[in-house]
Amino acid sequence: xxxxxxxGIAGLGTVGAGVVRLLRENASLIAxxxxxxxxxxxxxxxxxxxxxxxxxxxxxxxxxxxxLATDPSIDVVVELIGGANGPARALVxxxxxxxxxxxxxxxxxxxxxxxxxAARMDGAGGNIRFEAAVGGGIxxxxxxxxxxxxxxxxxxxxxxxxxxxxxxxxxxxEKLDFASVLADAQAQGYAEADPSFDIDGIDTAHKLxxxxxxxxxxxxxxxxxxxxxxxxxxxxxIAFAEELGYRIKLLGIARATDAGIETRVHPAMVPLTSPxxxxxxxxxxxxxxGDPVGRIVLQGRGAGAGPTASAVVADLIDxxxxxxxxxxxxxxxxxxxxxxxxxxxxxxxYFLRLMVVDLPGVIADVTAVLRDHGVSLESMLQHGRxxxxxxxxxxxxxxxxxxxxxxxxxxxxxxxxxxxxxAMIRIETx
Amino acid sequence: xxxxxxxGIAGLGTVGAGVVRLLRENASLIAxxxxxxxxxxxxxxxxxxxxxxxxxxxxxxxxxxxxLATDPSIDVVVELIGGANGPARALVxxxxxxxxxxxxxxxxxxxxxxxxxAARMDGAGGNIRFEAAVGGGIxxxxxxxxxxxxxxxxxxxxxxxxxxxxxxxxxxxEKLDFASVLADAQAQGYAEADPSFDIDGIDTAHKLxxxxxxxxxxxxxxxxxxxxxxxxxxxxxIAFAEELGYRIKLLGIARATDAGIETRVHPAMVPLTSPxxxxxxxxxxxxxxGDPVGRIVLQGRGAGAGPTASAVVADLIDxxxxxxxxxxxxxxxxxxxxxxxxxxxxxxxYFLRLMVVDLPGVIADVTAVLRDHGVSLESMLQHGRxxxxxxxxxxxxxxxxxxxxxxxxxxxxxxxxxxxxxAMIRIETx
Numbered sequence: 001x002x003x004x005x006x007x008g009i010a011g012l013g014t015v016g017a018g019v020v021r022l023l024r025e026n027a028s029l030i031a032x033x034x035x036x037x038x039x040x041x042x043x044x045x046x047x048x049x050x051x052x053x054x055x056x057x058x059x060x061x062x063x064x065x066x067x068l069a070t071d072p073s074i075d076v077v078v079e080l081i082g083g084a085n086g087p088a089r090a091l092v093x094x095x096x097x098x099x100x101x102x103x104x105x106x107x108x109x110x111x112x113x114x115x116x117x118a119a120r121m122d123g124a125g126g127n128i129r130f131e132a133a134v135g136g137g138i139x140x141x142x143x144x145x146x147x148x149x150x151x152x153x154x155x156x157x158x159x160x161x162x163x164x165x166x167x168x169x170x171x172x173x174e175k176l177d178f179a180s181v182l183a184d185a186q187a188q189g190y191a192e193a194d195p196s197f198d199i200d201g202i203d204t205a206h207k208l209x210x211x212x213x214x215x216x217x218x219x220x221x222x223x224x225x226x227x228x229x230x231x232x233x234x235x236x237x238i239a240f241a242e243e244l245g246y247r248i249k250l251l252g253i254a255r256a257t258d259a260g261i262e263t264r265v266h267p268a269m270v271p272l273t274s275p276x277x278x279x280x281x282x283x284x285x286x287x288x289x290g291d292p293v294g295r296i297v298l299q300g301r302g303a304g305a306g307p308t309a310s311a312v313v314a315d316l317i318d319x320x321x322x323x324x325x326x327x328x329x330x331x332x333x334x335x336x337x338x339x340x341x342x343x344x345x346x347x348x349x350y351f352l353r354l355m356v357v358d359l360p361g362v363i364a365d366v367t368a369v370l371r372d373h374g375v376s377l378e379s380m381l382q383h384g385r386x387x388x389x390x391x392x393x394x395x396x397x398x399x400x401x402x403x404x405x406x407x408x409x410x411x412x413x414x415x416x417x418x419x420x421x422x423a424m425i426r427i428e429t430x
Numbered sequence: 431x432x433x434x435x436x437x438g439i440a441g442l443g444t445v446g447a448g449v450v451r452l453l454r455e456n457a458s459l460i461a462x463x464x465x466x467x468x469x470x471x472x473x474x475x476x477x478x479x480x481x482x483x484x485x486x487x488x489x490x491x492x493x494x495x496x497x498l499a500t501d502p503s504i505d506v507v508v509e510l511i512g513g514a515n516g517p518a519r520a521l522v523x524x525x526x527x528x529x530x531x532x533x534x535x536x537x538x539x540x541x542x543x544x545x546x547x548a549a550r551m552d553g554a555g556g557n558i559r560f561e562a563a564v565g566g567g568i569x570x571x572x573x574x575x576x577x578x579x580x581x582x583x584x585x586x587x588x589x590x591x592x593x594x595x596x597x598x599x600x601x602x603x604e605k606l607d608f609a610s611v612l613a614d615a616q617a618q619g620y621a622e623a624d625p626s627f628d629i630d631g632i633d634t635a636h637k638l639x640x641x642x643x644x645x646x647x648x649x650x651x652x653x654x655x656x657x658x659x660x661x662x663x664x665x666x667x668i669a670f671a672e673e674l675g676y677r678i679k680l681l682g683i684a685r686a687t688d689a690g691i692e693t694r695v696h697p698a699m700v701p702l703t704s705p706x707x708x709x710x711x712x713x714x715x716x717x718x719x720g721d722p723v724g725r726i727v728l729q730g731r732g733a734g735a736g737p738t739a740s741a742v743v744a745d746l747i748d749x750x751x752x753x754x755x756x757x758x759x760x761x762x763x764x765x766x767x768x769x770x771x772x773x774x775x776x777x778x779x780y781f782l783r784l785m786v787v788d789l790p791g792v793i794a795d796v797t798a799v800l801r802d803h804g805v806s807l808e809s810m811l812q813h814g815r816x817x818x819x820x821x822x823x824x825x826x827x828x829x830x831x832x833x834x835x836x837x838x839x840x841x842x843x844x845x846x847x848x849x850x851x852x853a854m855i856r857i858e859t860x
Contacts, residue, residue: 029582326465
């Protein structure tokens with residue numbers, strides 16, 4: 001065997017400890033598949049004394065992570081500090097400037113600063129790998145960038161945030177509301193103390209922005225992603241979805257249209273026949289539609305020490321074998337100038353729930369507003385009667401324009417007989 | 431851009447024509463992702479005049495495919511002739527002997543002669559790639575050999591033959607028997623005139639043998655695969671499966687056990703909660719269980735010109751980029767000496783259907799036989815009564831030994847009250 005690949009790891013949280021453990025436990029198997037051993041020669045983390053469930057004895061401890069970048073005894077730096085800026089970004093930049101490869105699980109960094117990093121690499125010749133940034137243990141970056149590289153990608157849609165999917169799964173299975181499931185998820189460690197990054201869709205948007213850039217061979221445009229989270233998903237709408245043959249999932253969707261690339265993150269109703277409908281709990285999945293391959297579905301655990309370490313070490317094995325790919329699948333100069341299109345140009349079907357006073361003429365008023373905006377209905381659902389009380393009325397539209405829908409919702413919200421802000425959820429059949 | 435990758439293609443059937451078309455239609459995209467153009471410079475096929483739905487004008491036509499191997503103007507040979515021996519094997523061997531890479535979709539060749547080819551390469555230094563041999567457009571070889579390379583693989587199970595899955599799907603959906611669906615599938619071109627290769631499980635066994643070798647890092651052992659096809663699957667058993675909450679699928683299963691590697695192909699009952707249960711029609715899917723990644727599921731179209739061409743061209747792009755991997759993921763000398771274990775050592779649960787004469791004491795006789803062989807029952811199903819007539823009795827066992835089950839079935843078949851050979855289908859929960 002040739003010389004070992006010498007790795008320096010910055011950040012020893014759950015994922016960092018998982019990488020150390022994996023490189024140790026599967027060492028001989030990894031050495032065979034990598035063609036040489038992969039050795040951790042130095043680590044850097046804030047608290048040396050913390051119990052990480054894995055021994056760090058015998059590892060060289062470095063106080064300043066930046067020193068890993070220029071340490072001549074280190075071949076690859078693994079950045080697991082996290083965050084789009086601060087020490088994580090400084091370390092990645094310094095490593096690339098040193099012409100050294102870096103492996104990271106940092107989706108925020110890639111989504112928000114990836115283009116700057118790519119430009120930096122074009123000068124210095126480093127290499128940044130980030131399989132673990134999207135889809136946890138699912139090798140989705142490799143599938144898209146290499147396995148499906150012969151295809152024109154038409155669209156992709158996926159479940160990229162385990163916390164949201166866990167919450168939505170429990171809301172449905174136990175008929176609970178959002179707040180109580182979130183509180184319980186926090187108590188159990190499935191959701192952060194400050195959960196906004198996950199439940200407001202930012203994490204999903206980071207991952208989507210990365211995949212969209214690779215799928216369509218263009219620069220990363222995180223700022224253009226339309227983002228809605230799951231705070232507004234109600235137990236009532238989950239029950240209506242069930243009745244209509246749908247599941248509500250937080251999706252990240254990227255689609256090539258004639259006008260440009262549509263990228264959006266929002267709760268969506270997917271039919272039970274969709275492979276995404278059955279993806280429950282902390283699992284992630286992505287559906288990729290390519291020409292000529294057709295529909296490819298990839299599914300697996302989207303987070304956690306084991307799956308994430310699996311992805312990080314796969315990147316290290318690729319580096320050990322000398323397998324390289326441009327960051328976004330094509331050379332930076334070959335990236336296409338494909339504009340992002342705003343959510344207002346989206347076309348699709350919609351689920352709309354109104355709380356209306358159960359009085360004669362109300363439905364006529366509601367349907368007149370929709371007609372005025374050119375929105376046609378596929379079905380309407382109302383259960384029972386409660387004269388004079390507020391009752392839910394559910395409308396499912398045929399395909400229509402987002403802009404028309406938004407205007408119609410504005411007018412519906414203003415009707416005297418409509419008691420709460422209308423609930424709108426887009427329907428996705430892909 | 432650097433010099434184009436010059437490709438010679440042998441075999442212009444459905445897949446060969448699909449590769450020519452794909453390299454033409456997605457040429458600029460493929461050139462960007464490959465870092466250079468991929469050009470077809472020569473083709474070889476039997477009938478020059480045949481209409482293939484793609485123009486072969488302008489392509490250099492070569493009568494003897496073997497000449498592609500030594501042609502200095504050709505960088506890579508694509509073998510799409512098919513068959514484990516004959517001209518396909520001769521071409522692959524000649525190409526490897528010339529130290530040139532070869533890309534093939536030929537699962538029979540890899541499964542039956544892969545070890546000999548690997549040994550041949552160790553001398554000459556060629557490179558054989560075969561993403562298209564398993565799972566059609568699903569990048570399963572790449573996922574297993576690279577994307578999941580950090581994992582110890584515990585087991586994998588999949589649907590690898592679209593013809594069988596199409597037949598089983600229609601049998602269930604339309605409540606038809608095997609023979610009539612097969613005849614219709616043949617008429618529609620979903621099954622070959624001689625369908626035995628598909629429906630007797632050989633094709634699945636080829637693919638399973640390849641995946642098992644990569645998953646467990648050992649030599650290919652096609653001969654050790656236990657193979658049963660779908661001829662004996664009856665509409666009656668499909669209906670019982672439905673009633674019990676299962677789907678019947680032809681699976682290829684590879685599992686690491688303490689005694690060695692279990693590889694088997696047979697109809698199996700999978701619970702509706704399994705991701706394989708919902709894979710219908712000509713789709714393929716594979717479930718891979720790895721440590722620490724957990725369960726990964728990959729799904730897509732398993733055959734056809736488009737998906738297969740997608741996989742062939744992905745291999746060409748890897749070659750153009752200089753990305754290489756040993757044939758089975760590790761160097762030949764590092765392959766482990768893991769024995770195959772026979773089906774008789776399998777442990778699992780079983781579905782058993784007997785046609786018994788509806789007379790007092792019959793069930794007592796049947797259950798006594800199972801008790802004598804240490805087989806315990808989870809449930810029993812019998813509908814209605816037809817005194818003196820043959821009626822189906824369904825038994826579902828707890829986990830037991832294949833050898834015990836086989837012995838029990840032998841004795842049950844000999845009972846006077848049992849009218850037909852017992853139908854046995856293994857239950858797989860993975």
